[in-house]
Amino acid sequence: MKQIFSILMVLIMGWLLVSLVPLGQPTEPGSVAQHYIQHGVEENRGANLVTSVIVNYRGLDTLGEVTVLFLSVAGAGFVLRRRDTGLRHRCRPSSEIVQTGARLLFAPTLVFGAYIFVHGHLSPGGGFQGGAVVASAVLMLLLADRRIRLPHLFMNWMESMVGFAYVLTGLAGLIVAGSFLSNQGLLPLGTWNTLFSAGVIPVIYILVGLKVGTELASLLDNMIDTGRLYASSEGDQP
Amino acid sequence: MIYLDILMCVLLVIAAAVAMGVRNLVSAAIMVGVVSLHVSYIFLRMNAPDVAMTEAAIGAGLTTVIFLVAIRRTEEDER
Amino acid sequence: MTDLSPSTLYLLTAIALIVIGFAGALIRRNLLKIVLGFALIDTGLHLLIAALGSNPDRTAPILNQPSLLGNPDLVVDPVPQALVLTAIVIGVGITALLLSYVIRLYAVRKSLDIREFGRLKW
Numbered sequence: 024m025k026q027i028f029s030i031l032m033v034l035i036m037g038w039l040l041v042s043l044v045p046l047g048q049p050t051e052p053g054s055v056a057q058h059y060i061q062h063g064v065e066e067n068r069g070a071n072l073v074t075s076v077i078v079n080y081r082g083l084d085t086l087g088e089v090t091v092l093f094l095s096v097a098g099a100g101f102v103l104r105r106r107d108t109g110l111r112h113r114c115r116p117s118s119e120i121v122q123t124g125a126r127l128l129f130a131p132t133l134v135f136g137a138y139i140f141v142h143g144h145l146s147p148g149g150g151f152q153g154g155a156v157v158a159s160a161v162l163m164l165l166l167a168d169r170r171i172r173l174p175h176l177f178m179n180w181m182e183s184m185v186g187f188a189y190v191l192t193g194l195a196g197l198i199v200a201g202s203f204l205s206n207q208g209l210l211p212l213g214t215w216n217t218l219f220s221a222g223v224i225p226v227i228y229i230l231v232g233l234k235v236g237t238e239l240a241s242l243l244d245n246m247i248d249t250g251r252l253y254a255s256s257e258g259d260q261p
Numbered sequence: 262m263i264y265l266d267i268l269m270c271v272l273l274v275i276a277a278a279v280a281m282g283v284r285n286l287v288s289a290a291i292m293v294g295v296v297s298l299h300v301s302y303i304f305l306r307m308n309a310p311d312v313a314m315t316e317a318a319i320g321a322g323l324t325t326v327i328f329l330v331a332i333r334r335t336e337e338d339e340r
Numbered sequence: 341m342t343d344l345s346p347s348t349l350y351l352l353t354a355i356a357l358i359v360i361g362f363a364g365a366l367i368r369r370n371l372l373k374i375v376l377g378f379a380l381i382d383t384g385l386h387l388l389i390a391a392l393g394s395n396p397d398r399t400a401p402i403l404n405q406p407s408l409l410g411n412p413d414l415v416v417d418p419v420p421q422a423l424v425l426t427a428i429v430i431g432v433g434i435t436a437l438l439l440s441y442v443i444r445l446y447a448v449r450k451s452l453d454i455r456e457f458g459r460l461k462w
Contacts, residue, residue, distance in 0.1 A: 029366040037359040044355065046348050050392060052417035059419070060412040064403050072401035072415070073311045076422040088426045095433030099440040139314075147310035147402065151429050155318035162326060216404055235429065239323060242436050246330045266346055270353040277357055277380055281364030286372055293376050293383075296357070300387050303350060307394035309421045310402070315428045316386070324379060324432055331439040332372060335446040 068212045069144035069221035078224045082204035096242045125167030132160035140232030144221040150228040154235025161240040173244050178237045185234045273299040286332050294325035350391035357384030371442045371452045382431040386424045393420030
């Protein structure tokens with residue numbers, strides 16, 4: 024009975040999707056997108072329009088989005104919070120080659136992530152992608168050597184400071200140009216398609232990259248490195 | 262090029278069906294990662310390189326890793 | 341088959357992904373399988389939103405050549421791409437939160453079967 028109901032629901036969902044989605048000719052950009060495409064470069068001097076939309080035109084949206092990411096990571100950390108049961112799962116340490124290789128690759132991967140989020144306004148990439156690469160570097164280190172403990176105090180500090188700096192940049196735009204996260208008049212816009220251009224966009228994207236990187240890294244640390252939490256004392260049956 | 266696209270889309274749907282059908286959880290998680298990687302290729306084909314990078318780094322990389330970690334942590338007590 | 345436009349193909353693929361993920365989340369009983377189904381729905385929705393703004397005749401919204409400047413007919417719509425970009429990052433956070441709950445539930449009940457969790461008290 025339940026199975027039949029489920030299949031019916033799936034069929035209804037599929038029918039709704041097929042009838043709602045306009046299958047056919049590709050859509051034209053709307054009037055807002057037309058404005059972004061036509062005036063995006065002269066307003067922001069950033070070559071990558073997606074970055075301009077994310078960081079400048081919808082910067083408040085991105086601030087909320089980073090907050091949602093922070094909340095979900097904090098929720099995961101709360102649910103998985105460490106209980107010192109004294110039991111840590113015992114796993115075979117990885118070989119010398121893996122550990123050395125991970126340590127050797129850690130710094131270049133961090134630099135690569137930084138490269139991605141510094142050049143977010145010029146080429147594909149940006150804070151979210153670079154942050155993910157930074158988190159991957161930390162993940163590699165965590166998987167190669169279980170004895171490594173991340174500097175939690177430093178990471179918490181950096182995460183808070185970076186979020187604070189994001190809001191501060193927005194407030195500076197509010198004071199100087201009259202709108203939150205404005206790009207006009209705060210920093211020189213520079214010339215199009217060079218590294219030091221686009222005003223506050225690279226600054227904000229670097230902050231986003233650092234924040235996403237530390238958040239994802241602490242998420243992975245929470246999920247991997249809690250040892251064997253909830254030993255048998257926790258499993259009380261009601 | 263359209264034939265390559267059709268091939269990728271068919272492979273993607275097959276991988277998704279296998280991910281939902283297979284009994285082994287590790288295979289299912291890997292198949293979801295494969296779906297994300299194919300979707301990343303499709304994003305590249307629809308001229309969205311930013312989204313393709315994000316999907317490849319986060320959808321195919323980090324999501325698969327956290328699924329594998331969760332699978333290991335929910336079966337280690339059985340041994 | 342030659343009159344199939346690429347965006348129609350992508351939209352159909354996205355719908356197939358959403359339906360498969362939805363079916364898996366409804367029919368499967370393993371909690372991890374349900375979360376995998378939600379991840380598939382997530383991926384399918386990203387593909388759907390991005391495909392709605394795609395156009396095979398236009399190039400990527402990165403204006404790094406002078407010929408692209410101020411010419412709105414050459415570039416695809418950047419807004420759906422920006423939305424999808426942030427949605428992917430949110431998606432990994434939500435998936436991690438779901439998986440944390442699964443790990444926690446497993447620690448309490450030592451089971452991943454959703455029929456074990458019928459009662460509200462645990």
